[in-house]
Amino acid sequence: MKLYGVTGWKNTGKTTLTERLVAHMVTQGLRVSTVKHAHHDTEIDHPGRDSFRHRQAGAGQVLVVSPARWALMTELRDAPEPPLDAMLARLDPCDLVLIEGYKSAPHPKVETYRAEAGRDLLATRNPTIRAIAADCAVDTALPRFDLDDVPAIAALIRAELGL
Template identity: 60%
Template sequence: MRVYGVTGWKNAGKTGLVERLVAYLSARGLRVSTIKHAHHEFDVDADGTDSARHRAAGAGEVLIASARRFALMHELRGAPEPSLDALLAHLSPCDLVLVEGFKTARHPKIEAFRASEGHALMAPGDPSVRALAADAPITGMDRPVFHLDDTAAIAAFICADCGLAMPEPPTAAMAERS
């Protein structure tokens, strides 16, 4: 399982880039999973549901399942936030895990950057940032710079950088044979 991150400051375009990369790579037959770091409290369960009631009663983990999906909710209850490695251990095998956030973790990353947001680049001080995806030209960088919307080039770079062969998209002839 290969791991590659998309990092950047708030409103830099990280989520949109991850979404486009997942769609692009999945359409080519790769199994892609994601991990998203949140800096705020969140809940994946609605108040009043049976599973929410189980958690409120004190369950450490609640797994809810249906014919379409399952979700495992793990309550930390004061324990430290798990590391990226600990979270990766919970994922099923796949070709690539795209990680959004986790700025300080040491996995390889591409930095999403919007000049209009006024933030400084992270890349110059972070060797784990292997390339940039920016909405404006960036000069003087010692690593590749892609346009933020050039999903194909960014996907190809990520695959090459982590040693993952990216298959060609299925053609109409291939689809007819299956």
Template identity: 55%
Template sequence: MQIYGVVGWKNSGKTGLMERLVTEITGRGFSVSTVKHAHHSFDVDHPGKDSHRHRVAGAREVLLASKSRWALMHELRDEDEPTLEELLTKLSDVDLVLVEGYKRDAHRKVEAHRQETGNALISPEDPTIRAIASDVALDNEKPVFDLNNTKEIADFILSDLGLSA
């Protein structure tokens, strides 16, 4: 299972790039899963639903299942946040796991960058960032792609990982 990340500051285009990359790469016949890091509390459940009631009652894990999908919710209950490496063990085997966030982890990454955010690039201090996807031309030692040229970015990622269709 290969891993490649998309990192960048808030509003840099990470999520849109991830979505387009999943479409592009699965369209080439590869199986893809994703991991998204959230810096805030989130909930995939809703108050009043049976599964929410189970969690509030104290269940450590609640598994929801239907004929369309299943989801496992795990309450940390004062445990430390799991590492990316630990979370990856929870996934089924696929050709590629695209990771949004986890910018400090050691896997290879592409940085999403939008000039309008006013943020400096992360890549100059991070050797794990292999390329930049930007909405403006940049003079950089690392390859720079148009943020909206999903095909070229996907070509780069797959080549960097040694995957070919």
């Protein structure tokens, strides 16, 4: 599995770029999976659903299976967050895993940047960032792409990973 990340500050377009990269690369015949890191208590299940009730009752894991999909939810119950490598090992084989977040992990990344976010570039202190996708000019020696130039960003990722 080849890994490439999309990182950046909050509200800079990480999810939109990741979604568009997945759609673009799938049309090119690649099998793509994603990992999304959240810094808050993420709730993917909803109160009142059977699986939610199972978790609330104390189940450590709940496996939901339907004809369309299956999902395994694991409650950490105060255990430490598993490392990225442990989570990647749970994925089925694919050509590319796009990882949203995980700023400090060692895989290569493209940074999303929006002037209105009012934050500095992460790339100035993060050597794993290989390119910037921005909505404005940025002062960097790294390759810089428009946030909407998905084909060019995808081409960079494919070239760097040999896909």
